Amino acid sequence: MRANEERAVVARGITKTFGSGESPVQALRGIDLEIGAGSITAVMGPSGSGKSTLLQVVAGLDAPTTGQVWLAGQEITGMRDEQLTLLRRERLGFVFQAFNLLPSLSAEENIRLPFLLAGGRPGADDELWIAAVISRLGLNDRLTHRPHQLSGGQQQRVAIARALATRPAVIFADEPSGALDSASGDEVLGLLRSASTEYGQTVVLITHDSRAASIADRVIRMSDGLIVDDFPGGTAEQIGERMLGVTE
Ligand SMILES: Nc1ncnc2c1ncn2[C@@H]1O[C@H](COP(=O)(O)OP(=O)(O)OP(=O)(O)O)[C@@H](O)[C@H]1O
Numbered sequence: 001m002r003a004n005e006e007r008a009v010v011a012r013g014i015t016k017t018f019g020s021g022e023s024p025v026q027a028l029r030g031i032d033l034e035i036g037a038g039s040i041t042a043v044m045g046p047s048g049s050g051k052s053t054l055l056q057v058v059a060g061l062d063a064p065t066t067g068q069v070w071l072a073g074q075e076i077t078g079m080r081d082e083q084l085t086l087l088r089r090e091r092l093g094f095v096f097q098a099f100n101l102l103p104s105l106s107a108e109e110n111i112r113l114p115f116l117l118a119g120g121r122p123g124a125d126d127e128l129w130i131a132a133v134i135s136r137l138g139l140n141d142r143l144t145h146r147p148h149q150l151s152g153g154q155q156q157r158v159a160i161a162r163a164l165a166t167r168p169a170v171i172f173a174d175e176p177s178g179a180l181d182s183a184s185g186d187e188v189l190g191l192l193r194s195a196s197t198e199y200g201q202t203v204v205l206i207t208h209d210s211r212a213a214s215i216a217d218r219v220i221r222m223s224d225g226l227i228v229d230d231f232p233g234g235t236a237e238q239i240g241e242r243m244l245g246v247t248e
């Protein structure tokens, strides 16, 4: 990374141990990471290698056992809860496997919730972006439905639309296209790519899929709680081959 490039995420000496006593699990064993603003980083690696744990820690959703994390220049380790909640609400977007949609709100109300929480109203530019997101995710005819009236894939697309709606500075996505059919999955990936190139948003994307990782500017591979490879991405084929070529 160039010295003058803004860093959206900085992590230093991160370890995370779950449990104690006889069988603690060392999910992260010493991670140093810097992520440039406006870039897309794909995090890959086998099941149990620590990808979701790393995302939770760098997104301020879980505290590391040791080490420090900075988000958009602010150190979040040791930050007070209220301050961290505010930072999350204003600067971060999350797409996780558990959708966390509010059951009593319609799809559209769920998508607009971040604006409500922030106490603001979408401006004209926001409305254009929201309309584009809704349309590209194929949700136009589902806006009045409640979450329980939607399929799993539709619920996931609503959650993705919500995460993108406010154009947060950093988007953390854990397998965002995993449960979707390939056309919807491609739209999600296209939207993440637009978020980065058109709006300068930073995206950190966990994926098992080399095709999904091919939208990234950088690919990080994890194994057993450590970063074992870090390269500038490429086509799905190149990424797939490189993954196979690295010994664990
Ligand atoms: N809350 C927890 N309590 C105890 N152990 C945990 C907890 N969360 C994760 N782990 C353990 O930490 C390790 C890393 O888990 P993590 O969820 O980060 O893996 P992952 O790379 O995201 O895997 P997957 O691809 O299957 O989602 C695993 O051994 C897991 O069992």
Ligand SMILES: [Mg+2]
Pocket: 051, 052, 053, 174
């Ligand atoms: Mg995971």
